[in-house]
Amino acid sequence: MDLNKQENQYYHRQLILPQIGKAGQQALKKANVLVIGAGGLGCPVLMSLCGVGVGRIGIIDPDKVTVSNLHRQMLYGFSQIGEFKAEAAINRLKDLNPNIVLNAYSERLSSENAIELISQYDVIVDATDNFPTRYLINDVCVYLDKPFVLGSIDRFQGQVSVLNFRDDQGNKWPTYRCIFPKPSAPETAPDCSQNGVIGVLPGVIGNLQANEVIKVICGIGEVLYGKVIIFDALSNQIVQLSIQRNEKAVQQALKNASNFKSFDYESFCNSTQKKINEITAIDLHKKIQNKEKIQLIDVRSTPEFQVELPNSIHIPLNDLQANINKISRDGGMVVFYCDHGVNSAKMVRMLHHGSKSKNLFNLKGGLAAWLKIENNNHEK
Amino acid sequence: MKVNVIFFGVLVDLVGQSMLTIQDADNIDDLKMKLVTRYPGLEGYTYRMAVNQQMIEDNKRLFDNDTIAMMPPFAGG
Numbered sequence: 235m236d237l238n239k240q241e242n243q244y245y246h247r248q249l250i251l252p253q254i255g256k257a258g259q260q261a262l263k264k265a266n267v268l269v270i271g272a273g274g275l276g277c278p279v280l281m282s283l284c285g286v287g288v289g290r291i292g293i294i295d296p297d298k299v300t301v302s303n304l305h306r307q308m309l310y311g312f313s314q315i316g317e318f319k320a321e322a323a324i325n326r327l328k329d330l331n332p333n334i335v336l337n338a339y340s341e342r343l344s345s346e347n348a349i350e351l352i353s354q355y356d357v358i359v360d361a362t363d364n365f366p367t368r369y370l371i372n373d374v375c376v377y378l379d380k381p382f383v384l385g386s387i388d389r390f391q392g393q394v395s396v397l398n399f400r401d402d403q404g405n406k407w408p409t410y411r412c413i414f415p416k417p418s419a420p421e422t423a424p425d426c427s428q429n430g431v432i433g434v435l436p437g438v439i440g441n442l443q444a445n446e447v448i449k450v451i452c453g454i455g456e457v458l459y460g461k462v463i464i465f466d467a468l469s470n471q472i473v474q475l476s477i478q479r480n481e482k483a484v485q486q487a488l489k490n491a492s493n494f495k496s497f498d499y500e501s502f503c504n505s506t507q508k509k510i511n512e513i514t515a516i517d518l519h520k521k522i523q524n525k526e527k528i529q530l531i532d533v534r535s536t537p538e539f540q541v542e543l544p545n546s547i548h549i550p551l552n553d554l555q556a557n558i559n560k561i562s563r564d565g566g567m568v569v570f571y572c573d574h575g576v577n578s579a580k581m582v583r584m585l586h587h588g589s590k591s592k593n594l595f596n597l598k599g600g601l602a603a604w605l606k607i608e609n610n611n612h613e614k
Numbered sequence: 615m616k617v618n619v620i621f622f623g624v625l626v627d628l629v630g631q632s633m634l635t636i637q638d639a640d641n642i643d644d645l646k647m648k649l650v651t652r653y654p655g656l657e658g659y660t661y662r663m664a665v666n667q668q669m670i671e672d673n674k675r676l677f678d679n680d681t682i683a684m685m686p687p688f689a690g691g
Contacts, residue, residue, distance in 0.1 A: 275691045363691035386688035388623045393688055413669070414687045418660040422624060426690040436691070464622055464685060469632075473620070475664040475683060478671070 235260050235289075241333050245287055258452040259287060265451045268292040268355035270343055270371060272319040274426060275361035275385045277309045278440030279447075283359075284327045284334060286448055291327075292355055294339040295319045302538055306433035343367055345494045348374045357447050358382035361440065363425050365417045366499035372397070372410040373494070376487040381450060381459075384410060385443040388423075389430055390467040392439035395477070396446050399459035407459040411483040417503040420576070427538070428576045435467050510582045513569055513595045515603040521567075529562040531570045533581050538573040539601045551577045554584060561585075568594050575600035615678045617645065623686045628655050643673045645682065661686040 237245070237259060248254045254262075267288045269276050272295035283291055299307075299314045299322055307319075314322040320338035327336055341347065343362075352358055352374045360371050360382050368386070375382045381399045385392065399407040442465070449455045464473045513521075521528060522544070530543045535550040549557040551572075562568055570578035579596045586594070597604065619634045626632050639645035642663060650656050662669055664683040665676070676682070 271691050273691055361691050363689065365687070365689060385691065387690040388688040391623055391688065393685075413662055414660060416660065418687050418689075419658060422659045423687055423689045424624070429690070431690055462685075466622075473622075473667070473683060475667050475669050475685065477669045480671070 235263050237263070238333070241287070244331070244333065248286065253454045254452060258454070261451050261453075262287045262448070263289040265357065266290045266292070266355045267357045267359060267447055267451075268294065268352060269359045269361055270294050270367065271361035271363060272307075272309070272323045273297070273303065273361065273363060274306050274387065274431060274436030275440040275443065276319075276359075277307045277323070278437045279359050279361055279385070279444045280309065280323055280327060281330065282441055282444035283447060284331045284336075286444070287331065288334060288447070288451070290335040290337070290355075292337045292339065292351070293320045293323050294341065294343055294351065295323075296340060296342040302427075306431065306436055308437075343370060345370060345497055345499065349378065349494065352380060353378050356380070357450055359443055359447060360384045360386075361443070363427075365420070365423070365503040368410060369417060369503065370499045373487040376409055376411075376484060377492065377494075383443045383446045383450075384462075385436075385439045387426065387431055387435050387439055390432055390435060392435055392442075392465050392467075393462055394439060394442045394446065394458060394465070395462040396450065396457050396459045399450070399457060401459070406479060406484075408477045408479045409484055409487060411487050412480040413462065413477055415480070415483045415486065420504060424576060427574050432467060438465060438467065510579060510586060511592070511595045512575075512579075512598040514598050515607050518569060518597060518604070519607055527566050529566065529568045531561065531568060531578075531581075532572070533570055533578045534572045539605060541601065541605070543571065543601075543604070546571075549581075551581055554581060565593055569597055570594070571597035571600055571604075573600050574602050615640075615676075617676050617678075617680045617682055619645070619649070619682045619684065621684050623688055625656075625659065625661060625684055625686055628653055628659065639676055641673055641675050642670065642682075645676065659686060 245259055265288050269279050272293050297319050299310045299317055299319055309323045309326045318340035320340045324336045324338045358375055358380055375398045382397050384395045384397050398409045446458050449457050461474050461476050530546040532542050532546045532548050533551045570581050572578040575598055582594050582596045585591055616635050616637050617639055621629050621632055639648055661684045665680055
């Protein structure tokens with residue numbers, strides 16, 4: 235795979251590095267990398283892999299650009315709000331480097347499409363924001379024997395590791411399940427939309443991921459397998475922990491991957507959670523239209539969406555005890571809501587410790603789900 | 615004898631600080647018991663422990679000045 239004149243100019247600064255050179259650049263040009271998630275981590279990963287000249291990059295993400303993405307997801311601007319991220323990313327990346335092939339998949343990675351999609355790529359980047367997809371990526375990569383580069387973040391800290399790596403001697407290294415065989419209870423591991431994140435953090439962690447992808451492809455430096463690093467943006471500390479492969483945990487992944495299409499990763503990752511009553515946005519919409527008597531409780535303290543449901547009362551999550559008497563006790567339906575349905579679920583769980591809670595419901599998916607229905611109604 | 619425990623992610627919120635010194639924990643099980651007694655909420659959390667940067671699978675004897683890291687999974691991306 236020879237480099238054309240423009241490529242020789244474009245990549246000049248890295249071609250003169252002895253660790254990359256022409257051989258490294260050709261290896262990059264031949265490489266196929268799939269980036270799963272085009273959000274906080276995905277944006278820096280994509281920009282760096284595009285710039286370094288990975289020959290073919292796949293981007294899968296089902297989401298559309300929203301205003302709360304823009305402070306950290308630098309592939310997008312106000313003019314892309316409402317566009318599919320995978321498509322918007324490609325439009326920007328094409329301009330950054332026209333010498334590479336880009337494939338967009340504006341869909342969710344699922345047990346239906348994962349094997350077919352991942353089998354087309356050599357290195358996989360986990361830039362997702364949820365556990366069901368992380369375990370799904372792990373299991374398919376174990377099944378297909380592909381290395382994947384984990385990145386995950388929480389407020390000011392991030393984790394990076396190269397997982398399921400096979401070294402030159404053919405030794406296989408740890409997987410995600412070797413570190414965390416079982417998923418966390420969702421309420422103990424909130425994501426960025428609930429817990430917040432500082433904009434630069436995914437920039438740092440995503441670039442560390444891209445760096446590992448480059449090292450894997452070019453066979454240079456020390457690849458981060460058999461260890462996980464944790465970066466803390468506040469203290470500037472990087473802690474590196476050695477991890478071991480656990481064959482029992484790996485087998486668990488293999489078993490799932492071969493029966494994959496029937497395996498429900500969502501319920502696997504929610505199985506550790508206490509069950510609560512939930513109502514969908516569609517059902518709540520109908521009940522409100524039918525003028526049924528429902529008490530609506532907004533539990534947000536820093537709203538993302540500047541809207542609220544009609545006739546709501548406010549009881550912030552951290553102020554429940556002081557306001558507990560405001561919750562209706564006549565046995566009628568009470569629906570708690572927040573932006574994404576996570577903090578309101580927490581409040582319902584807290585109230586479940588007491589009795590008489592059959593009438594307490596969480597709005598599933600929160601206002602984000604509610605607004606989707608309103609938007610659909612407007613479009614009709 | 616004392617050991618240093620460093621916490622990451624949500625565990626920092628639970629404990630209220632990122633590092634603690636614990637006296638007289640002879641082994642990992644003993645340390646976990648002491649931590650759960652002090653922070654009962656810890657039982658509901660998923661995390662892995664590493665002794666002197668080496669992730670451990672089972673109980674392990676601890677020595678003076680060992681550093682134990684407690685790492686939960688992070689969801690965000």
